[in-house]
Amino acid sequence: MQHWSQAKITAFQDALLTWYDQEKRDLPWRQDHEPYHIWVSEIMLQQTQVQTVIPYYQRFMTTFPTVTALAAAPEDKLLRAWAGLGYYSRVRNMQKAAQQVVEDYQGVWPQTAAELEKLAGIGPYTAGAIASIAFNQSIPAIDGNAFRVFARLFEIDADIAKPQTRQIFYDVIEEVIATERPGDFNQAIMDLGSSYMTAKNPDSAHSPVRDFNQAYLDGKELDYPVKSKKPRPIAMDYFALVIKTPTGYLFEQRPSNGMLAELWTVPLIKWSELAEKPSELLLPDLVKLATNQFLTNTQIQLAPMLLGGRPVTHTFTHQKWLITLLYAELAQKPDLSYFPGRVVAPTDFIELAQPKVQLKIWQRYQQLGGH
DNA sequence: CACGCGTGGAA
DNA sequence: TTTCCAAGCGT
Incomplete structure (x- = not known):
């Protein structure tokens, strides 16, 4: 030099x-x-x-x-x-x-x-x-x-x-x-x-x-400059549960550590962390399995639907999330005793700190006719 | 030290 | 679509 x-x-x-x-x-x-x-x-x-x-x-x-x-x-x-x-x-x-x-x-x-x-x-x-x-x-x-x-x-x-x-x-x-x-x-x-x-x-x-x-x-x-390269993001499969209740949609606050800490999203289920992994041909079972993780004594009124053929994708520095949307409607307000979140009316969404990936999920839901 | 941690724009 | 980059820091 x-x-x-x-x-x-x-x-x-x-x-x-x-x-x-x-x-x-x-x-x-x-x-x-x-x-x-x-x-x-x-x-x-x-x-x-x-x-x-x-x-x-x-x-x-x-x-x-x-x-x-x-x-x-x-x-x-x-x-x-x-x-x-x-x-x-x-x-x-x-x-x-x-x-x-x-x-x-x-x-x-x-x-x-x-x-x-x-x-x-x-x-x-x-x-x-x-x-x-x-x-x-x-x-x-x-x-x-x-x-x-x-x-x-x-x-x-x-x-x-x-x-x-x-x-x-x-x-x-x-x-x-x-x-x-x-x-x-x-x-x-x-x-x-x-x-x-x-x-x-x-x-x-x-x-x-x-x-x-x-x-x-x-x-x-x-x-110049010389800079060693970083590994590419790892693909991870998620399900996003869009759950409608009489007074609004279910949101949960993410844990205080890790990705998107303390921000609000609809419930996100990581495929790799599901205890049982039903076949994709049994999507109604999958919704029930996922919702039963935190919703007790709940009747799922309408047949759960798979929303969107292709997953919503969102790339972070180290992870690429492939998110499949699932939808269910509840006839009654669910018991939230064991659920770390709340039911939020669409007019109150603005009160929640939401990451971009959640906005993408919601955009897709609306494109598919949700409201 | 190597890694985890968001998002948007450019090519 | 994929890849890389952009006024980094904490652990």
Whole structure:
């Protein structure tokens, strides 16, 4: 790996920051440098694209205008504000961190990356981002963009999927970061990574730092960054039970650990966890078997129906769910003593924090004539 | 350290 | 359709 002279470093900073001053995106969280605003945006932006985050950020700020409001929020309101964004532990950690700020720091944010990293949900990237953007601390903020940009600028071939690689990049960035404007420097690198120096179709020929991009100059841009691949999602079969009662539909809250923790869905039965596995030719039996897991003394009034020939599919990072919809209608309100959920009228669905997969299930149900 | 954890967009 | 990627963190 090459080593830049001080003159080259200065020229790079000038080119980058001049471009950033002219072309930086006007984003809702760039209106000011309030640590609360920077923090919320950074958590939302973890593994999530800018255009997805914008409406969530705006609603979140209306709902929870201050760190104090967030610290005191009831869990259902909290989850509703996050529903659909994914990686739901982020919002639970966020409330823990808000409570830490209010209780341990009397509502005044710590200003160093080391202190910020002690807060729940704040790791090395987010700590660097907040410290540099909100508090003007000269410290790297290394996200996927920064890995890609600097891997190309310096032709660094260390595998960015390996945790120990971070130190290599940290040392490089520490040398070239603009110490007078660290927050703008870090954000400029991220803007660069999402515009000219993208992963797939980069346009480095027109990049403001074209002449500093060694991989581009060598015609090897797409060789960087080096990143080991992850295994593909494992297919899993589920049944979704759409159960209509006189006053609404059955919903259950998922366990507090694991996938989609504490979010609301119609009852989902994992095929691999069914004690008995009836033949697909006996679907009425299957519905009865599944419902009997949690509904006692219940008459299923109408013949259960299989809904939808092809399953609803939803792909997560590690799992691909293939969900077959089953429908049943109950003549009476069921006994919910052993059922971790509630009967919800369609007009009250908005009160539930529902993941995207549940919205897909409901969409399919409606397409098939449900209401 | 390797893995679990959501979702949407691009090609 | 499949694959990969996107402002990561906790365990």
